[in-house]
Amino acid sequence: MESQYSSVLSSIRPINTDESSSLSSNTNEEEYTHHQAATGVFSSNHSNGAEHFDEDDEEEEITPAELIEKLQQSWLNEKFSPELLEHKTPVVECIIEQIKHMENNIRSAKKGDFRIAIHKLELDRIKYMLYSYLRIRIKKIEQFASSILEEDVRRHSNIRSKLSAEEFAYASEYLKNVRAHLTSSVLEHLPSNLQDLNEAVATVPRPDMDKFVFLKTMDSIKGILIDDMTNDGRNEIIDMDKDDLYIMRYNPIKSYVNSGEIQLI
Amino acid sequence: MDNDEVEFIAENELITVVPNFQYKTFYLIGGDIGPFEPSVPTQVPLWLAVHFRQRQKCRIECPSWINVEKLEEIMNNEKSSDLFTQMPNPHYMEITNILLNCAPQDIPRADEVKTLIKDIWDLRIAKLRSSMNEFIKSESLHAKVNNLTLLEINTVRNLLTKTLKELHNLKQHVPIADE
Numbered sequence: 094m095e096s097q098y099s100s101v102l103s104s105i106r107p108i109n110t111d112e113s114s115s116l117s118s119n120t121n122e123e124e125y126t127h128h129q130a131a132t133g134v135f136s137s138n139h140s141n142g143a144e145h146f147d148e149d150d151e152e153e154e155i156t157p158a159e160l161i162e163k164l165q166q167s168w169l170n171e172k173f174s175p176e177l178l179e180h181k182t183p184v185v186e187c188i189i190e191q192i193k194h195m196e197n198n199i200r201s202a203k204k205g206d207f208r209i210a211i212h213k214l215e216l217d218r219i220k221y222m223l224y225s226y227l228r229i230r231i232k233k234i235e236q237f238a239s240s241i242l243e244e245d246v247r248r249h250s251n252i253r254s255k256l257s258a259e260e261f262a263y264a265s266e267y268l269k270n271v272r273a274h275l276t277s278s279v280l281e282h283l284p285s286n287l288q289d290l291n292e293a294v295a296t297v298p299r300p301d302m303d304k305f306v307f308l309k310t311m312d313s314i315k316g317i318l319i320d321d322m323t324n325d326g327r328n329e330i331i332d333m334d335k336d337d338l339y340i341m342r343y344n345p346i347k348s349y350v351n352s353g354e355i356q357l358i
Numbered sequence: 359m360d361n362d363e364v365e366f367i368a369e370n371e372l373i374t375v376v377p378n379f380q381y382k383t384f385y386l387i388g389g390d391i392g393p394f395e396p397s398v399p400t401q402v403p404l405w406l407a408v409h410f411r412q413r414q415k416c417r418i419e420c421p422s423w424i425n426v427e428k429l430e431e432i433m434n435n436e437k438s439s440d441l442f443t444q445m446p447n448p449h450y451m452e453i454t455n456i457l458l459n460c461a462p463q464d465i466p467r468a469d470e471v472k473t474l475i476k477d478i479w480d481l482r483i484a485k486l487r488s489s490m491n492e493f494i495k496s497e498s499l500h501a502k503v504n505n506l507t508l509l510e511i512n513t514v515r516n517l518l519t520k521t522l523k524e525l526h527n528l529k530q531h532v533p534i535a536d537e
Contacts, residue, residue: 157387157389158388165370172359207381208384210409211384212384218405304519306519319500321499321529329499337502338503338505339500340503341500
């Protein structure tokens with residue numbers, strides 16, 4: 094996935110270098126048209142589908158507008174799901190690339206240009222969503238660090254990790270530091286037979302999978318089994334049509350969130 | 359979720375503006391906007407329409423549903439229906455609010471529109487409260503909430519999801535208590 098992604102980067106980079114050369118051009122007017130030409134090339138590139146990224150091992154062509162849409166969907170899903178969802182590194186990196194590119198464009202545009210404020214406004218909106226998304230993930234990682242890492246170690250090699258490389262490093266470091274802190278501030282001062290951290294922390298925090306969520310179906314889904322989790326066996330099987338809205342427990346529908354058939358709202 | 363974030367999402371809705379300036383197409387990341395010709399209506403996202411309107415660069419063309427007759431009809435439908443009726447826009451409340459705040463002059467009979475939207479909102483929230491009550495009493499495992507808008511969902515989200523969760527917890531522990 095990483096290698097395929099780097100080909101995307103290289104397809105964007107030539108435009109960026111072109112851009113930086115326009116930075117050095119002297120007359121503002123020239124810079125201006127150059128800037129626009131570059132943007133033009135950029136957007137037409139996208140409509141030709143120059144932007145590929147790999148998801149679920151399929152090649153996917155995506156326009157920047159769809160990219161933002163995807164970010165918004167991932168943001169809302171992450172916001173409402175109790176557990177940490179699969180990381181969306183390709184989407185995040187493509188968005189960052191787009192932001193950087195636009196920031197370069199803004200920098201090379203003439204000062205006081207009518208368009209700057211508008212582009213900045215758009216950037217602020219995208220950045221807000223991106224930061225909020227990443228922050229929600231970090232919060233969940235901190236909250237459930239040990240159970241997430243445990244699950245990550247246990248997973249089969251053919252299942253993708255929920256953590257991105259950076260998040261994995263962060264989670265490991267975070268857990269290490271918390272453990273070191275607990276040990277040095279409390280455990281060391283206890284009798285030696287009570288010094289085992291794993292015993293002291295008997296229950297690892299885990300996400301509450303029975304949280305109720307609102308959801309929207311993106312596709313019609315047949316035969317979702319909702320069990321009552323009680324002994325009276327009041328299980329129900331329901332069919333959902335496309336674009337239906339529901340409220341129910343997260344657990345029965347969690348696999349559909351990952352596949353994109355259900356959007357949390 | 360914060361209500362501000364619901365509004366943030368609503369600001370992506372497209373709206374027609376009549377610009378008073380001329381400009382080439384903008385190449386935004388989210389898609390191309392424009393070109394702008396004076397007095398030629400064009401579609402832009404709501405956040406951009408607000409930006410232009412605040413700088414007196416355009417007039418906002420009201421969406422066709424922001425209209426006293428149309429809203430009265432919607433209100434009557436809502437009154438006569440037991441279920442939630444479909445709103446003309448999934449962000450009707452947010453859009454009207456934003457427009458009433460930034461461009462009341464562009465909305466014909468703005469005061470009446472404001473009251474009507476508020477009435478429709480109150481009507482739907484009252485309906486929502488009573489249906490929530492019924493839903494909880496019925497002890498269902500799920501409920502279909504079609505035609506509710508995001509803002510409406512958001513107003514009852516905390517209360518409803520937490521209540522249901524608590525009930526779920528209680529139910530799970532009942533058999534153990536019996537044994």
